[in-house]
Amino acid sequence: MDRLSEDGGGGPGPGERRAITLLGSTGSIGKSTLDVVARHPERYTVHALSANTSVETLAAQCIEHRPGRAVMRDADSATRLEAHLRAAGLDTRVDAGEAALAEIASEPGTDIVVAAIVGAAGLLSTLAAAAAGKRLLLANKEALVMSGRLLTGAVRDSGALLMPLDSEHNAIFQSLPVVTESGVSRGVTTSGVEKILLTASGGPFREWTFEQIAVASPQQALAHPNWSMGPKISVDSATLMNKGLEVIEACHLFDVAVDDIEVVVHPQSIIHSMVRYHDGSVIAQLGRPDMRTPIAHALAWPERITSGVAPLDFREVAGLHFEEPDTTRFPCLALAFDAQRRGGTAPTVLNAANEVAVEAFLAGRVAFMQLTEIVADTLGRAKITTADDLTTIIAADADARRLAGERLASIAGSS
Numbered sequence: 069m070d071r072l073s074e075d076g077g078g079g080p081g082p083g084e085r086r087a088i089t090l091l092g093s094t095g096s097i098g099k100s101t102l103d104v105v106a107r108h109p110e111r112y113t114v115h116a117l118s119a120n121t122s123v124e125t126l127a128a129q130c131i132e133h134r135p136g137r138a139v140m141r142d143a144d145s146a147t148r149l150e151a152h153l154r155a156a157g158l159d160t161r162v163d164a165g166e167a168a169l170a171e172i173a174s175e176p177g178t179d180i181v182v183a184a185i186v187g188a189a190g191l192l193s194t195l196a197a198a199a200a201g202k203r204l205l206l207a208n209k210e211a212l213v214m215s216g217r218l219l220t221g222a223v224r225d226s227g228a229l230l231m232p233l234d235s236e237h238n239a240i241f242q243s244l245p246v247v248t249e250s251g252v253s254r255g256v257t258t259s260g261v262e263k264i265l266l267t268a269s270g271g272p273f274r275e276w277t278f279e280q281i282a283v284a285s286p287q288q289a290l291a292h293p294n295w296s297m298g299p300k301i302s303v304d305s306a307t308l309m310n311k312g313l314e315v316i317e318a319c320h321l322f323d324v325a326v327d328d329i330e331v332v333v334h335p336q337s338i339i340h341s342m343v344r345y346h347d348g349s350v351i352a353q354l355g356r357p358d359m360r361t362p363i364a365h366a367l368a369w370p371e372r373i374t375s376g377v378a379p380l381d382f383r384e385v386a387g388l389h390f391e392e393p394d395t396t397r398f399p400c401l402a403l404a405f406d407a408q409r410r411g412g413t414a415p416t417v418l419n420a421a422n423e424v425a426v427e428a429f430l431a432g433r434v435a436f437m438q439l440t441e442i443v444a445d446t447l448g449r450a451k452i453t454t455a456d457d458l459t460t461i462i463a464a465d466a467d468a469r470r471l472a473g474e475r476l477a478s479i480a481g482s483s
Contacts, residue, residue, distance in 0.1 A: 086203075087115035088367075089172050091193050092184035093129055094122040095298050097207045097233065100359045101182050102129060104367065104375055111373070116172040118185075121145050127152035130160050136177065137161045139168045169193040174200035180367065182233070183208040186300050187423050188465055191215060195458070198222035198230070205366045207233040209317045210423075214416045215461050216320035229255070230321070231366035236266050236314055237321055238362035239340035239353035244322070246370070253370035258322050265342040265350070266314060267334040268393060269294050271306040274335060278397050284436040286429060294337040294357045303426045307439055308393060312404020313422075316415050319408060326408040331401065333391045338380070355380055399440050407447065413455045413464035414447065420468035421446035428476050438479055446472045 088105060092098050098117075105112045116137035119126040123145050130138055130153055138153070138160050140146040146164035153160050163171075173181050174196040181197035182205045183190055190208040195215065197204045199222045206212065212219055223230045232238050244256035258264075272291050273281050289306040290299055297305065304310035315329050332342075340362075342352040355361045356377055364375035395402040400422075407414040425442040428434045434442070449471050455461050 085111060085113045086179040087113050087177060088180045088182065089116040089118075089178040089197075090114065090182045090184065091118050091169060091173060091190060092120075092182075092186065092208075093117040094119040094125040095184055095186065097182070097184035097359060097363070101184070101205075101363050101367075102133060104360050104364050104373075106133075107376055108373055112180075112367070115178040118169055118172065119145075120185075120189075123148045123152065127156070130158060131156050134158070135160055137163070137172050139172055140164045166192055170196035173197040173202070179203060180205065182363075183211065184233075186210070186298055188214060188420065195219060195222055198228050199226050201226035201228045203229045203231065205231050205233050205363070209234060209313050210419050212317045212320045213313050213419045214465065215455065215458065216316070216415070217455065218458060218461070220320050220323075231369060232317075232321055233359070233362050233366055234314060234317065235357070235359065235362050236341040237318060238365060240264055240266075240318065240322065240343060242353045242365065243341070243343040243351040256322075258324060260345050260347070261324075261328075261343055262346045263344045264318060264322065264324060264329045265344060266311065266318060266329055266331050267337070267339055267341050268308065268311040268331055269305070269337045270333045270335050270391075270393075271308065271398075273306055273397075274333065276397075281397060282435065282437045286432065289429070289436065293335070299430055300423070300426055303429060303439075304422070306436075307400040308398040309400035309404065309422055309439075309443075311393070312401045312407075313419065315401075315404055316408045326405055331393050333393050335389055336385070336387075338385060338388060400443065403440070403443055403447065410452055411455075412452045413450075413461065414452045416455060416461055416464045417447055417450040417452065417468040418443060420465045421472040424469050424472035424476065434476065434479055441479070442472050442475045445475045 090098055114133040114135045117129055117135045118139040120141045140149055143164045146162050150162040170193050173193040181202045183194040184207040187210050191211045194208055194211040198219055247254045247257050290302045292302050292305055311331055318329055319326055337357040339352045339354050342350050344350045358377045360375040361377050364373050393401055407418040421443040425439040429439055446468050450468050
């Protein structure tokens, strides 16, 4: 039960700067990472940046951080980015496509890879970083949901170090015993742990009635009370699917069974998660809801560096509230638990169907409660097999997207 116990993340010795490749640099995690990195120029240098189609934002980041490489999703975006950089006098090498992403994630020029691409799109580059033995800072939970055994196996075989960036999983990491060997920190262990307590804010609809939730708009779903996140993760937080995906992620990160994890709604988002031990002790990690804290922790572990986050002032904390999640109003959480219990490709199917449903909701094509309908229907119709190889996982993902698209079309046809 010590999934994160590999040495990994090798590279420069004491006093040398570590080179960072940031996959998904224009999103909220990417921007927060660059903010932390900029505070420590003596420790870190930016080797490569990537983005989907946000050419202007990536150009500005390249001008500020001077990476040797930059990758866009498609050739047209890459051409536009290259024009921006050449006009600014930069000779950054610009490429496009999935193969280029995998290359910058695995090449010798980088020591730390931050996997912050949202969704299944980040799977192959994340696997490439793990196979190359990098210190892998994982914000792309979908990669573990889709291919948990493959990813953790690659980490084990290569000697990589897998560090979670989700605030909840990073909090769990910080609350577990550290494994040391010859005085060197090697990871963490779940020895003596009775239960992992994963906290959830409850999202923007925590106090809404079922009738109110049923007619919620995309704009309302995006208005998270505590965190600033991208649109897909914000919708997942509103349905509690994000917490369900995090449950599956925690199973792989910490090598525990799904029933060893309990979700607790904590609206203040001050306690980011907890670990309960067999002796009755509960250890928690607390802090402001700011992603720069777990990013700084994962970058420097086992050291500590400044993150730019203001200290938590307990005099400002009026109280800490906890409650059970309501799976009647938010059934996506229960769907995720069930998918992990089924195992095999079920979590892959869950994730793929959810991505299709969320995209449709954000486009105004389905109602909020129909997100659950699409995911449940897809899980019910998909063929669940063992998930032992990448080909099987990719095929299961594609089939689930096809089935979810069929359900989406039937909903649109009946409206």
